[in-house]
Amino acid sequence: MLSRKCEYNYQIPNSNVELPAGMRVIIPIYGLHHDPNYYPDPARFNPERFTKENKRTRHPYTYLPFGEGPRNCIGMRFALLQIKMGIISFLRDHRIKICDKSTVPIKFSRRSLVTTNEAGFWLTITPSSYN
Numbered sequence: 001m002l003s004r005k006c007e008y009n010y011q012i013p014n015s016n017v018e019l020p021a022g023m024r025v026i027i028p029i030y031g032l033h034h035d036p037n038y039y040p041d042p043a044r045f046n047p048e049r050f051t052k053e054n055k056r057t058r059h060p061y062t063y064l065p066f067g068e069g070p071r072n073c074i075g076m077r078f079a080l081l082q083i084k085m086g087i088i089s090f091l092r093d094h095r096i097k098i099c100d101k102s103t104v105p106i107k108f109s110r111r112s113l114v115t116t117n118e119a120g121f122w123l124t125i126t127p128s129s130y131n
Protein backbone atom coordinates (compact mmCIF):
# COMPACT_ATOMS: atom_id res chain seq x y z
CA MET A 1 0.00 0.00 0.00
CA LEU A 2 1.07 3.55 -0.62
CA SER A 3 0.05 6.43 1.59
CA ARG A 4 -0.47 10.02 0.52
CA LYS A 5 -1.94 13.13 2.14
CA CYS A 6 -4.50 15.14 0.18
CA GLU A 7 -3.08 18.67 -0.26
CA TYR A 8 -6.36 20.32 -1.27
CA ASN A 9 -10.04 19.37 -1.59
CA TYR A 10 -10.34 17.03 -4.54
CA GLN A 11 -13.47 15.81 -6.28
CA ILE A 12 -12.97 12.28 -7.68
CA PRO A 13 -14.02 12.50 -11.35
CA ASN A 14 -17.41 10.94 -12.27
CA SER A 15 -18.36 10.49 -8.62
CA ASN A 16 -19.88 12.44 -5.74
CA VAL A 17 -16.87 11.69 -3.54
CA GLU A 18 -14.78 14.65 -2.40
CA LEU A 19 -11.53 14.13 -0.53
CA PRO A 20 -10.97 16.94 1.98
CA ALA A 21 -7.57 18.61 2.29
CA GLY A 22 -5.45 16.91 4.95
CA MET A 23 -7.06 13.48 4.53
CA ARG A 24 -4.76 10.43 4.39
CA VAL A 25 -5.31 8.34 1.28
CA ILE A 26 -4.24 4.70 1.09
CA ILE A 27 -3.54 3.38 -2.41
CA PRO A 28 -4.04 -0.42 -2.54
CA ILE A 29 -1.23 -1.54 -4.85
CA TYR A 30 -1.98 -5.27 -4.54
CA GLY A 31 -5.63 -4.62 -5.41
CA LEU A 32 -4.66 -2.58 -8.48
CA HIS A 33 -2.17 -5.20 -9.67
CA HIS A 34 -4.84 -7.92 -9.32
CA ASP A 35 -7.76 -5.99 -10.80
CA PRO A 36 -9.01 -8.09 -13.76
CA ASN A 37 -10.15 -4.88 -15.48
CA TYR A 38 -6.49 -3.99 -15.96
CA TYR A 39 -4.88 -7.44 -15.70
CA PRO A 40 -7.21 -10.16 -17.02
CA ASP A 41 -6.76 -13.51 -15.24
CA PRO A 42 -4.50 -11.71 -12.76
CA ALA A 43 -3.09 -14.79 -10.98
CA ARG A 44 -1.69 -16.24 -14.22
CA PHE A 45 2.03 -15.75 -14.86
CA ASN A 46 1.97 -13.90 -18.14
CA PRO A 47 5.07 -11.84 -18.98
CA GLU A 48 3.33 -10.70 -22.20
CA ARG A 49 1.36 -8.25 -20.05
CA PHE A 50 4.52 -6.19 -19.89
CA THR A 51 5.40 -5.87 -23.56
CA LYS A 52 5.71 -2.24 -24.70
CA GLU A 53 2.48 -2.57 -26.72
CA ASN A 54 0.45 -4.01 -23.83
CA LYS A 55 1.83 -1.49 -21.33
CA ARG A 56 0.73 1.31 -23.64
CA THR A 57 -2.91 0.14 -23.37
CA ARG A 58 -3.01 0.64 -19.57
CA HIS A 59 -2.97 3.75 -17.42
CA PRO A 60 0.59 4.00 -16.01
CA TYR A 61 -0.75 4.34 -12.45
CA THR A 62 -2.23 0.84 -12.59
CA TYR A 63 1.31 -0.52 -12.05
CA LEU A 64 2.99 0.86 -8.95
CA PRO A 65 5.57 -1.61 -7.61
CA PHE A 66 7.95 1.26 -6.78
CA GLY A 67 5.33 3.94 -6.23
CA GLU A 68 4.99 6.98 -8.46
CA GLY A 69 5.67 10.70 -8.51
CA PRO A 70 8.37 12.79 -6.84
CA ARG A 71 8.54 10.44 -3.81
CA ASN A 72 8.76 7.15 -5.67
CA CYS A 73 11.39 4.56 -4.76
CA ILE A 74 14.87 6.03 -4.93
CA GLY A 75 16.39 2.51 -5.09
CA MET A 76 14.27 1.30 -8.03
CA ARG A 77 17.03 1.00 -10.64
CA PHE A 78 19.45 -0.55 -8.18
CA ALA A 79 16.77 -3.01 -6.97
CA LEU A 80 15.78 -4.05 -10.51
CA LEU A 81 19.41 -4.57 -11.53
CA GLN A 82 20.20 -6.59 -8.41
CA ILE A 83 17.05 -8.76 -8.73
CA LYS A 84 17.75 -9.50 -12.40
CA MET A 85 21.40 -10.35 -11.68
CA GLY A 86 20.33 -12.60 -8.78
CA ILE A 87 17.70 -14.47 -10.80
CA ILE A 88 20.01 -14.92 -13.79
CA SER A 89 22.93 -16.21 -11.76
CA PHE A 90 20.65 -18.59 -9.79
CA LEU A 91 18.84 -19.98 -12.85
CA ARG A 92 22.15 -20.58 -14.62
CA ASP A 93 22.86 -23.46 -12.25
CA HIS A 94 19.49 -24.43 -10.75
CA ARG A 95 16.00 -25.51 -11.72
CA ILE A 96 12.97 -24.65 -9.57
CA LYS A 97 9.71 -26.59 -9.41
CA ILE A 98 6.67 -26.50 -7.17
CA CYS A 99 6.37 -29.50 -4.84
CA ASP A 100 3.72 -31.21 -2.65
CA LYS A 101 4.21 -28.66 0.13
CA SER A 102 3.88 -25.61 -2.18
CA THR A 103 0.72 -23.56 -1.65
CA VAL A 104 -0.99 -22.79 -4.96
CA PRO A 105 -2.50 -20.23 -4.96
CA ILE A 106 -0.63 -18.42 -2.21
CA LYS A 107 -2.53 -18.02 1.05
CA PHE A 108 -1.44 -14.70 2.49
CA SER A 109 -0.48 -14.44 6.13
CA ARG A 110 -2.68 -12.12 8.20
CA ARG A 111 -0.02 -11.74 10.84
CA SER A 112 2.66 -10.23 8.64
CA LEU A 113 3.07 -6.56 7.71
CA VAL A 114 4.52 -7.54 4.34
CA THR A 115 2.81 -9.82 1.83
CA THR A 116 4.02 -13.33 2.56
CA ASN A 117 2.67 -16.88 2.38
CA GLU A 118 1.07 -18.29 5.55
CA ALA A 119 2.86 -21.64 5.19
CA GLY A 120 6.17 -20.31 3.87
CA PHE A 121 7.52 -20.88 0.37
CA TRP A 122 8.27 -24.54 -0.36
CA LEU A 123 9.94 -25.43 -3.66
CA THR A 124 12.10 -28.17 -5.12
CA ILE A 125 15.45 -26.81 -6.23
CA THR A 126 17.87 -29.01 -8.15
CA PRO A 127 21.23 -28.31 -9.75
CA SER A 128 20.60 -27.82 -13.47
CA SER A 129 23.11 -30.56 -14.35
CA TYR A 130 20.58 -33.11 -12.91
CA ASN A 131 17.94 -32.32 -15.60
Ligand code: HEM
Pocket residue numbers: 002003064065066067068069070071072073074075076078079
Ligand atom coordinates in the same frame (compact mmCIF):
# COMPACT_ATOMS: atom_id res chain seq x y z
C1 HEM B 1 12.22 -4.78 -4.94
C2 HEM B 1 12.74 -3.79 -4.22
C3 HEM B 1 12.03 -2.54 -3.83
C4 HEM B 1 10.70 -2.23 -3.90
C5 HEM B 1 9.54 -3.10 -4.44
C6 HEM B 1 10.55 -0.89 -3.39
C7 HEM B 1 9.35 -0.23 -3.31
C8 HEM B 1 9.21 1.06 -2.80
C9 HEM B 1 7.96 1.78 -2.73
C10 HEM B 1 6.59 1.25 -3.19
C11 HEM B 1 8.22 2.99 -2.19
C12 HEM B 1 7.18 4.11 -1.91
C13 HEM B 1 7.14 5.02 -3.14
C14 HEM B 1 5.98 6.01 -3.14
O1 HEM B 1 5.45 6.36 -2.07
O2 HEM B 1 5.56 6.46 -4.26
C15 HEM B 1 9.64 3.05 -1.91
C16 HEM B 1 10.28 4.13 -1.36
C17 HEM B 1 11.63 4.18 -1.08
N1 HEM B 1 12.56 3.21 -1.39
FE1 HEM B 1 12.18 1.43 -2.25
N2 HEM B 1 11.78 -0.42 -3.01
C18 HEM B 1 12.71 -1.39 -3.28
C19 HEM B 1 14.07 -1.31 -3.08
C20 HEM B 1 14.74 -0.22 -2.57
C21 HEM B 1 16.18 -0.11 -2.44
C22 HEM B 1 17.18 -1.21 -2.87
C23 HEM B 1 16.44 1.09 -1.87
C24 HEM B 1 17.75 1.72 -1.51
C25 HEM B 1 18.94 1.23 -1.85
C26 HEM B 1 15.17 1.76 -1.65
C27 HEM B 1 15.00 2.98 -1.10
C28 HEM B 1 13.80 3.65 -0.97
C29 HEM B 1 13.66 4.96 -0.35
C30 HEM B 1 14.78 5.82 0.26
C31 HEM B 1 12.29 5.31 -0.44
C32 HEM B 1 11.61 6.59 0.05
C33 HEM B 1 11.65 7.61 -1.09
C34 HEM B 1 11.01 8.95 -0.68
O3 HEM B 1 10.18 8.96 0.24
O4 HEM B 1 11.35 9.97 -1.30
N3 HEM B 1 14.16 0.93 -2.10
N4 HEM B 1 10.21 1.87 -2.30
